[in-house]
Amino acid sequence: MKERLNYLDFKEACKTSLELVNSTNKTEIIDFIYSLGRVASKDIVCVKNLPSFNNSAMDGFAIKYSDAGKTLRIKDTIFAGDKREFESLEENECYKIMTGAKTPSDIDTIVPIEFCENVLKDSVTIPQNIKKGANLRLKGEELKQGDIIIKKGEKINSSHIALFSSQGLTQIDVFKKIKIAILSTGNELKEPWEKADDEEIYNCNAFAIDAQLKEKNFESTYCGVIPDSLEKSIEFIKNLRDFDIIVTSGGISMGDADFVAQAFLKCGLKIAYHGVNLKPGRAMMMGTLNHSLVISLPGNPLAAMINCYLFVIPILKKFQGEIAFYHDFTFALNKKEFNVKQNRTEAVLGKIVNGEFIVTRDNKYGSGMISAVFESNSLVVSSGNSETIKDNCNIKILEFNGKYISKKVDFIN
Numbered sequence: 001m002k003e004r005l006n007y008l009d010f011k012e013a014c015k016t017s018l019e020l021v022n023s024t025n026k027t028e029i030i031d032f033i034y035s036l037g038r039v040a041s042k043d044i045v046c047v048k049n050l051p052s053f054n055n056s057a058m059d060g061f062a063i064k065y066s067d068a069g070k071t072l073r074i075k076d077t078i079f080a081g082d083k084r085e086f087e088s089l090e091e092n093e094c095y096k097i098m099t100g101a102k103t104p105s106d107i108d109t110i111v112p113i114e115f116c117e118n119v120l121k122d123s124v125t126i127p128q129n130i131k132k133g134a135n136l137r138l139k140g141e142e143l144k145q146g147d148i149i150i151k152k153g154e155k156i157n158s159s160h161i162a163l164f165s166s167q168g169l170t171q172i173d174v175f176k177k178i179k180i181a182i183l184s185t186g187n188e189l190k191e192p193w194e195k196a197d198d199e200e201i202y203n204c205n206a207f208a209i210d211a212q213l214k215e216k217n218f219e220s221t222y223c224g225v226i227p228d229s230l231e232k233s234i235e236f237i238k239n240l241r242d243f244d245i246i247v248t249s250g251g252i253s254m255g256d257a258d259f260v261a262q263a264f265l266k267c268g269l270k271i272a273y274h275g276v277n278l279k280p281g282r283a284m285m286m287g288t289l290n291h292s293l294v295i296s297l298p299g300n301p302l303a304a305m306i307n308c309y310l311f312v313i314p315i316l317k318k319f320q321g322e323i324a325f326y327h328d329f330t331f332a333l334n335k336k337e338f339n340v341k342q343n344r345t346e347a348v349l350g351k352i353v354n355g356e357f358i359v360t361r362d363n364k365y366g367s368g369m370i371s372a373v374f375e376s377n378s379l380v381v382s383s384g385n386s387e388t389i390k391d392n393c394n395i396k397i398l399e400f401n402g403k404y405i406s407k408k409v410d411f412i413n
């Protein structure tokens with residue numbers, strides 16, 4: 001008789017998976033315009049005060065507050081980019097000034113042009129009711145030299161790129177992209193560009209996994225289908241040495257053609273676990289092979305996609321050097337009661353709309369289905385301690401587009 005998989009508790013499997021992973025230490029310096037989505041490998045600090053000189057926030061008049069309510073002589077006009085040093089103002093004098101222009105050192109207030117009266121070529125009447133210090137942007141008020149713009153391990157987003165440009169920082173230290181191989185298994189598979197007859201199915205897992213990884217900024221290489229034979233599988237695996245992470249799907253369960261675990265073992269895999277007490281997604285294996293991490297997902301597409309989301313994304317984030325790699329959850333009101341398995345962690349698909357969660361197809365779908373994932377945008381993970389998830393109560397939800405955080409939180413209901 002075949003040995004039953006030794007199922008690991010879901011929480012234990014999540015913990016073990018992440019413990020197997022160390023952040024990559026390979027770094028490179030890249031041009032800032034290509035740094036979007038990459039992970040900073042060093043703290044990057046502000047090198048130029050922001051702003052780097054006192055300047056006007058409005059088109060208007062630069063005055064001394066003590067001259068409010070008076071008609072003032074316009075001494076000169078200052079434009080953005082003007083590098084001249086301006087003389088101190090006498091009483092009853094002001095400068096006309098444009099947005100972004102450097103302010104003379106003795107002025108303390110800017111009055112927008114539309115608030116002034118009698119605006120002539122050489123004089124203007126300033127209203128009485130103005131606020132001292134208004135509309136001035138002060139040197140270093142946003143960021144000072146030495147302030148941290150992005151910390152090591154943070155993912156670079158569009159606001160970081162704005163800051164890099166504002167600093168003239170064109171060379172950014174990032175972690176090198178980790179190398180990920182994606183493999184499928186099964187003689188029944190045809191590639192989407194081949195012709196599949198009724199007894200054959202199209203390979204959907206490889207492309208679903210690749211797309212999920214792309215959504216989170218990872219690049220992967222699709223290496224093809226591992227053949228359903230031990231010898232050929234071993235040969236195939238030997239050619240994957242260059243990859244940091246090898247993600248497979250299928251061939252991991254109890255079938256006579258399920259060679260994946262055996263083939264990896266023959267190649268030297270050290271198994272961390274094989275089987276998780278999770279529905280769907282029980283057939284899951286993880287281990288290390290030389291310098292690579294091997295993650296074997298179930299063949300059933302729905303289970304493969306859910307396990308990719310639950311396990312693979314946090315693992316890759318940690319490997320890539322990100323500090324925020326734990327799933328974060330949100331609360332939502334459960335609209336419809338549904339049944340869950342007892343004594344087994346269950347990941348239930350649903351849709352969260354305006355803060356309300358609606359379970360997909362009353363939680364009655366098979367782990368081979370693809371459309372149930374397509375109809376959903378989130379997951380509820382139940383503990384196995386009760387039979388139902390009641391309606392009209394707040395439950396913890398993992399959104400497919402959810403956030404990742406640096407501190408572990410318990411997202412299980």
Ligand SMILES: Nc1nc2c(c(=O)[nH]1)N[C@H]1C(S)=C(S)[C@@H](COP(=O)(O)OP(=O)(O)OC[C@H]3O[C@@H](n4cnc5c(N)ncnc54)[C@H](O)[C@@H]3O)O[C@H]1N2
Pocket residue numbers: 184185186188189201202203204205206249250251252253254255258281282283297298299300301303367368
């Ligand atoms: N006796 C047992 N049988 C099964 C068990 C078990 O514990 N005892 N577990 C079941 C569960 S749960 C799952 S999940 C599957 C997982 O099996 P494998 O990971 O070995 O996957 P396969 O048998 O290779 O395939 C399962 C199913 O998925 C289809 N598949 C595989 N790869 C792809 C792909 N790239 N694209 C689309 N579809 C794919 C494959 O054709 C099968 O229909 O085992 C259960 N059985």
Ligand code: MOO
Pocket residue numbers: 278279280281282283298300303367368
């Ligand atoms: O455990 Mo399987 O992974 O339900 O489909």
